[in-house]
Amino acid sequence: MAIWEVTSRLSDLxxxxxxxxxxxxxxxxSGLISGQILIAIGASLSRLLIGFTxxxxxxxxxxYLIWRYKIVEDTLGFLVTxxxxxxxxxxxxxxxxWFGLNDFAILxxxxxxATWTMIVNATSGFxxxxxxxxxxxxxxxxxxxxxxxxxxxxxxxxxxxxxxxxAWAFSWRALMAxxxxxxxxxxGQLLESGRALGQMDLVISVMIIIGVIGTIMDNVLFLRLExxxxxxxxxxx
Amino acid sequence: xxxxxxxxxxxxxHKEKGTVKVLDHINLEIExxxxxxxxxxxxxxxxxxxxxxxxxxxxxxGKISINGKEVKGSDSDRVVVFQEAGLFPWLxxxxxxxxxxxxxxxxxxxxxxxxxxxxxxVHLGNYINSYPHELSGGMKQRVSxxxxxxxxxxxxxxxxxxxALDEQTRMVLHKELLDIWRKTKVTVLFIxxxxxxxxxxxxxxxxxxxxPGKIKATFKSNDTKDGVMPNDVTLQLEKQIxxxxxxxxxxxxxxxxxxxxxxxxxxxxRDTSGDMGSHI
Numbered sequence: 215m216a217i218w219e220v221t222s223r224l225s226d227l228x229x230x231x232x233x234x235x236x237x238x239x240x241x242x243x244s245g246l247i248s249g250q251i252l253i254a255i256g257a258s259l260s261r262l263l264i265g266f267t268x269x270x271x272x273x274x275x276x277x278y279l280i281w282r283y284k285i286v287e288d289t290l291g292f293l294v295t296x297x298x299x300x301x302x303x304x305x306x307x308x309x310x311x312w313f314g315l316n317d318f319a320i321l322x323x324x325x326x327x328a329t330w331t332m333i334v335n336a337t338s339g340f341x342x343x344x345x346x347x348x349x350x351x352x353x354x355x356x357x358x359x360x361x362x363x364x365x366x367x368x369x370x371x372x373x374x375x376x377x378x379x380x381a382w383a384f385s386w387r388a389l390m391a392x393x394x395x396x397x398x399x400x401x402g403q404l405l406e407s408g409r410a411l412g413q414m415d416l417v418i419s420v421m422i423i424i425g426v427i428g429t430i431m432d433n434v435l436f437l438r439l440e441x442x443x444x445x446x447x448x449x450x451x
Numbered sequence: 452x453x454x455x456x457x458x459x460x461x462x463x464x465h466k467e468k469g470t471v472k473v474l475d476h477i478n479l480e481i482e483x484x485x486x487x488x489x490x491x492x493x494x495x496x497x498x499x500x501x502x503x504x505x506x507x508x509x510x511x512x513g514k515i516s517i518n519g520k521e522v523k524g525s526d527s528d529r530v531v532v533f534q535e536a537g538l539f540p541w542l543x544x545x546x547x548x549x550x551x552x553x554x555x556x557x558x559x560x561x562x563x564x565x566x567x568x569x570x571x572x573v574h575l576g577n578y579i580n581s582y583p584h585e586l587s588g589g590m591k592q593r594v595s596x597x598x599x600x601x602x603x604x605x606x607x608x609x610x611x612x613x614x615a616l617d618e619q620t621r622m623v624l625h626k627e628l629l630d631i632w633r634k635t636k637v638t639v640l641f642i643x644x645x646x647x648x649x650x651x652x653x654x655x656x657x658x659x660x661x662x663p664g665k666i667k668a669t670f671k672s673n674d675t676k677d678g679v680m681p682n683d684v685t686l687q688l689e690k691q692i693x694x695x696x697x698x699x700x701x702x703x704x705x706x707x708x709x710x711x712x713x714x715x716x717x718x719x720x721r722d723t724s725g726d727m728g729s730h731i
Contacts (some may be wrong), residue, residue, distance in 0.1 A: 346537040349507055350595075354551035354602065355527035364550070368541045447540040448584020 233415035242419040250404070251423060257399040258389060259427075261317065265324030266385050270378060272325075273332025278362075280333070281340035294333050302327030302384070303391040320392040320400075327388030328381035335377025339370030372443055379436040386428060453483040453638065454504070454606060459513035461499055473499050475663035477513070481640065481655075486632055488641045488649035490692065491659030491667075492703045497642045500664070501608050504640065505531045517605065527551055530599040534611040536591035538583040544570065544594050545579040551602045569601040570594070573627065589620035593627075600631060606638045613648065625652060646692050650685045658695045661703055668695050 215235050222234035229237065245251035279286045280294075302323045309319040343366055351365045367374075393402020401420055408416035443449075461474040473496035481487050489497045502508040504515055506525035515522040517529075530551070538547045545566055552562035570576055573593040583591055592612060599607060613621045629652060632639055643649050649656050650672060660667040672688055 344537075346533060346535060347539060349502075349531065350533065350537040350539075351550075352507055352525045353505055353527075353529075353531040353608075354598070355525065355554045356550075357525075360554065365539070368539070371541065446582055448582060 230412050231414055233418065238415045238418045238422070241413075241415040242422060245416070245419055251419065254399055254401045254404045254420075255423065255427070258393065258401040261321055261324060261393075261400065262385060262389050265321050265389070266328055266382060268325045269328035269332050269381055269385060272329050273336050273377070273381065274374075276329075276333045277336025277340060280337045287337075291337070294330055298330040298334060302388040303395075306392060306395060315397050317398055320389065320396045320398075323388045323392045324385045328385035331384055332377055332381045335373055335380065336370070339373030339377065340366055342373065343369040372440070372447070372449070375436065375439050375443060379432065379440075382431060382436065383428075386431075390424065453485075453518060454479075454481040454640075455514075455516045456480070456500075456504070457514045457516075459500070459503060459510045459515065461496070461503065461508070461510050472663040474503075474510070475665050477664070477666060479657065479666065481638060483638055484636045485655060486639045486641065486653045487655045487657065488643060488653035489657045489659055490643055490646055490649045490696070491664070492661050492696065492699050493644060494703065495659040495661035495699070496664030497659050498610050500659075501531065501610050501640065501642050504606070505529050505608050507531070527555065527602050528604055529606045529608055530602050530604040531608045531610060532592075532595055532599045532612045534614050536583070536588075536595040538591055538594055538598075540583050542583075543579070544575065544581050544583065544586070547583065547594060548598045548601055551598065555602075566597070566601055569597045572600075572631065573597045589616050589624065592616060592620075592624065596624075596628070596631075600635065600637070603635075604637065606640060609639065609641045611642055611644065614643070614645070621648075628652065646689050646696070647685075650688050650692070656688075656692060658692055659699075661699050662706070667699070668692075 219235040222232050222237075225232055233241075242251070276290065276294075280291045281287075305323050305326055306319065309322045313319045313322060347365055347369055348361075351361055356364060389400075390402045390405075393400040394406050396402070401424060405417055405420050408414070408420065456477055456479040459474055459477040460472070462470045462472040465471040477500065489500065491497045499508065503510050504522065506522050506529065522529075538544075539550070542550065545563060548566035548570060549559070549562040552565060553559065557565075567576065567579060570579055573596060575590060575593055575597070578586060578590065583594070586594065592615075596612070613624055616624070625648070628639075631637075639653075641649070641653060654672060656670040656672065657666055658668045658670070659665065670688060670692060672685070
């Protein structure tokens with residue numbers, strides 16, 4: 215930060231292109247106080263949460279179907295692997311045509327970005343449930359939905375968590391890309407207006423916010439979840 | 452007859468040969484409360500036989516019936532204890548044991564009470580709130596036995612339950628199993644490849660031939676046993692069973708190691724590490 219401050223002050227670039235650390239901080243704090251940044255965070259996170267939730271549920275359901283039925287695996291399973299390699303922002307032009315340049319279009323690509331990985335991870339999680347656990351449960355009289363709820367789901371929890379983590383990262387990236395190009399309030403839109411107005415201090419402030427939120431989610435939420443499962447199961451990482 | 456197995460046939464798909472027959476026309480009858488062991492070389496289909504009785508697999512032909520009722524699918528009147536404990540790592544020891552009871556629509560309170568009683572019988576009363584990874588191999592297997600017994604099954608199906616344990620633990624569990632069997636009078640079908648174990652525990656021993664799995668011989672042993680020390684009678688029986696098995700073992704070895712292998716040739720009995728004057 216000191217190096218940043220010094221190089222910024224010494225460099226020939228004008229302030230608006232290479233703002234100093236103190237300048238960025240003051241923009242960040244005033245943005246937070248005025249509510250401009252907070253509103254953007256709120257808007258972005260709510261989009262993200264909705265998209266991510268839809269993707270998780272969709273991923274679990276489709277993952278289950280692929281695991282359960284051979285015919286679904288041969289058809290949908292193959293399609294998913296192909297679609298997974300397409301970055302979700304590529305869908306944006308289509309989404310704009312289908313839904314217009316609005317929240318729906320952004321939500322669409324956020325959901326899409328997370329769904330494929332979630333399906334892939336759920337499927338492989340279900341497939342990797344040890345046969346022994348399944349036999350034990352069946353021998354004790356479990357079947358049908360009870361079998362799914364008490365054996366298949368809990369046994370694949372470690373893989374599901376890492377699936378959620380990757381899905382979260384994908385939808386977060388898709389969200390930023392979508393908001394940069396799209397409409398409405400949001401962190402991405404704030405970046406775009408920062409660029410348009412030539413306020414690099416605002417741009418950098420938003421970048422800091424994005425970094426902080428990403429770190430919190432990944433290191434605090436998902437890593438904790440993973441650790442607690444590892445501790446309970448006795449898996450040493 | 453209590454448990455009746457009639458003309459069971461079962462084959463599995465094989466990469467090169469198409470299908471391989473693992474069980475060929477098996478007939479077996481077991482009385483209520485009997486302790487029966489099945490011994491045989493690995494791959495002779497003895498575990499498959501057990502899974503068929505458990506209803507975890509389906510036979511191509513033949514019929515298995517209990518008390519005259521044909522077996523269709525798995526049910527909690529026949530519970531399997533597997534070679535590995537297979538405890539659910541996401542549940543505590545207590546929750547693992549109550550798992551089956553709650554499935555029987557028992558109230559949680561009653562189930563927990565029963566489970567704790569059963570855990571005390573297998574000497575794990577102090578570990579009810581532990582997670583499986585905190586237990587040793589023998590303790591885990593005891594939990595899995597408790598999990599099966601607490602269901603009060605009519606038939607306890609045991610698939611090499613002590614094979615992965617060390618000798619001391621196995622001896623302790625043999626004794627405990629016999630105690631429990633005498634107390635509960637449950638019918639036990641015990642699969643093992645350990646002849647001594649079979650002889651020490653059971654009243655009836657069924658020797659399986661391999662590829663395809665067939666019943667080669669049956670032995671009866673009505674001697675009083677403590678499950679620990681072999682005596683003259685059990686040693687004699689062990690010898691007889693080993694003689695029956697020898698041929699089967701050779702068959703397996705020949706298949707795995709080639710036709711030139713013979714189980715019997717290496718019969719020189721002396722200390723091979725002793726020198727025969729080569730250092731003169």
